[in-house]
Amino acid sequence: MTLKFPIYMDNHATTPVDPRVLSAMLPYFTETFGNAASRTHAYGWSAEGAVEGARESVARLIGAESGKEIVFTSGATESDNLAIKGVAEYYQSKGNHIVTTTIEHKAVLDSCKRLEKQGFTVTYVNVGADGLINPKDIEAAITDKTILVSVMLANNEVGTIQPLAEIGKITRARGVLLHSDAVQGLGKTPFDVRAMNVDLASLTAHKVYGPKGVGALYVRRSKPRVRLAAQMDGGGHERGNRSGTLNVPGIVGFAKACDILFEEGVVEAERVRGLRDRLYDRITSELDAVVLNGSAEQRLPGNLNISFAFVEGEGLMMAIKDVAVSSGSACTTASLEPSYVLRSMGLEEDMAHSSIRFGLGRFNTEEEVDYVAELVIAKVKRLRDMSPLYEMHKAGIDLKSIQWAAH
Amino acid sequence: MAYSEKVIEHYENPRNVGSLDQDDEAVGTGLVGAPACGDVMRLQIRVNEAGVIEDAKFKTFGCGSAIASSSLATEWIKGKTIDEAATIKNSQIAEELSLPPVKIHCSVLAEDAIKSAIEDFKKKRAAKQALASQ
Numbered sequence A: 001m002t003l004k005f006p007i008y009m010d011n012h013a014t015t016p017v018d019p020r021v022l023s024a025m026l027p028y029f030t031e032t033f034g035n036a037a038s039r040t041h042a043y044g045w046s047a048e049g050a051v052e053g054a055r056e057s058v059a060r061l062i063g064a065e066s067g068k069e070i071v072f073t074s075g076a077t078e079s080d081n082l083a084i085k086g087v088a089e090y091y092q093s094k095g096n097h098i099v100t101t102t103i104e105h106k107a108v109l110d111s112c113k114r115l116e117k118q119g120f121t122v123t124y125v126n127v128g129a130d131g132l133i134n135p136k137d138i139e140a141a142i143t144d145k146t147i148l149v150s151v152m153l154a155n156n157e158v159g160t161i162q163p164l165a166e167i168g169k170i171t172r173a174r175g176v177l178l179h180s181d182a183v184q185g186l187g188k189t190p191f192d193v194r195a196m197n198v199d200l201a202s203l204t205a206h207k208v209y210g211p212k213g214v215g216a217l218y219v220r221r222s223k224p225r226v227r228l229a230a231q232m233d234g235g236g237h238e239r240g241n242r243s244g245t246l247n248v249p250g251i252v253g254f255a256k257a258c259d260i261l262f263e264e265g266v267v268e269a270e271r272v273r274g275l276r277d278r279l280y281d282r283i284t285s286e287l288d289a290v291v292l293n294g295s296a297e298q299r300l301p302g303n304l305n306i307s308f309a310f311v312e313g314e315g316l317m318m319a320i321k322d323v324a325v326s327s328g329s330a331c332t333t334a335s336l337e338p339s340y341v342l343r344s345m346g347l348e349e350d351m352a353h354s355s356i357r358f359g360l361g362r363f364n365t366e367e368e369v370d371y372v373a374e375l376v377i378a379k380v381k382r383l384r385d386m387s388p389l390y391e392m393h394k395a396g397i398d399l400k401s402i403q404w405a406a407h
Numbered sequence B: 001m002a003y004s005e006k007v008i009e010h011y012e013n014p015r016n017v018g019s020l021d022q023d024d025e026a027v028g029t030g031l032v033g034a035p036a037c038g039d040v041m042r043l044q045i046r047v048n049e050a051g052v053i054e055d056a057k058f059k060t061f062g063c064g065s066a067i068a069s070s071s072l073a074t075e076w077i078k079g080k081t082i083d084e085a086a087t088i089k090n091s092q093i094a095e096e097l098s099l100p101p102v103k104i105h106c107s108v109l110a111e112d113a114i115k116s117a118i119e120d121f122k123k124k125r126a127a128k129q130a131l132a133s134q
Helices: A019-025 A042-062 A076-090 A106-117 A135-141 A164-174 A248-286 A313-319 A340-344 A349-353 A366-385 A388-394 B005-012 B064-077 B090-097 B101-133
Strands: A070-073 A097-101 A121-125 A146-150 A177-181 A200-204 A215-219 A290-292 A303-308 A355-359 B027-034 B039-047 B053-061
Touching (some): A042 A200, A042 A248, A076 A146, A076 A177, A164 A177, A248 A303, A248 A366, A313 A366, A313 B064, A340 A349, A349 A355, B005 B064, B027 B101, B039 B101, B053 B064, B064 B090
Parallel strands (some): A097 A121
Antiparallel strands (some): A070 A215, A290 A303, A303 A355
């Protein structure tokens, strides 16, 4: 098999649509194109039937009681906004305090920031050096004013899988709702809303080989029944939770993607984990001063976030432009701060600048992994030969002993 | 981010990578930037009796633009007197490499590295002269 360049290893950012998903979607653009809200004719009924079936597929994958608990949205950013702002608005008479973590996705953090401006208070629980939340810290942050705790299932940068089941026990005992942005972990690590006492969960299709522009919010209907204040006004779709004509082809594709994961997810996770471990083993057998960021055990199977000390991340990405990956370096973003997730873990800024995130997925092959490993090894060696820091490190100079002039 | 052709060319074929003997009295060393900021440049010059830069070497920890800026800086200062080299401005480096606004700091760092290396050399020369006149 010939390799196709650039080799895609950025599956945390998005994934290609699985051909089986695309085939399932196609008829819903041209033949079964009806509006799921049209109650007066067969076109509408067929579309509605497809959407109702899709709810069951999504519900089954996350262990929900019923498809009625699935609210379709435009994606996880909307789901996070709806969950956090919707709960805050509905339950504001009960309390005005929210607990979340410092490593959440911006859709969660910025929704919380918006609420702070409206008079809510938010506690941001920090992670340990391993990128994991300590459930005791969540428990300690809950007050009698707390209405919601929001903790992600798995982190998008370092792939750490959070102890949601333990956190769920705490929130249930304290009578506080638990929301989880489950985007990165869905279908890759066990996730069961009932076993974990999760009350709301944000999901998206495009991270699980489905199309972009469609997602869902799981909203528990019993024990407890969760209520939301809708954030979009209109035709009252999705039981009044989210107005707007349903994206029927997208929803059908999302459901197909969930069905594939339900059938194949466990086997796939093991295969992807094998590829990830192969990449890591190759790289570390040839290079010194390579640091794995985040827990090695509680980690998504496809995630490899590593810092190559003494090499700058963007410079390295330029050298390995045959591979599509991302970096925690500031230089890759408009802001000048390196990754807030890596900083929350207490990583030194220079190591944050040197980090690369490899995200392996369904369509990566062993051949690709071997090619990428060789490329990375060769380029890191070349850049280290050009790095004054590596030369100083080799000469036994402690870089921390030097008075650097910040600029 | 798209890089200019000149940045890519310098990045892929950097001029004058390496080290000069820091303890040599004819060598001036400039080490600027900080690991925490994502760029560190070390630029070294060897200056002859006439005050001409005979050789220049660099090593850089940084992005492609930082590596290209330091490579270009060494290329420009070789053969110049230290006074001529000290007049090189970051804006000239940025213009030559077509650096976008977010990468201007790379050219600033290269200018600082040149100045810092010259200063180090001058300090050494002054110390040597002071020693000789004693």
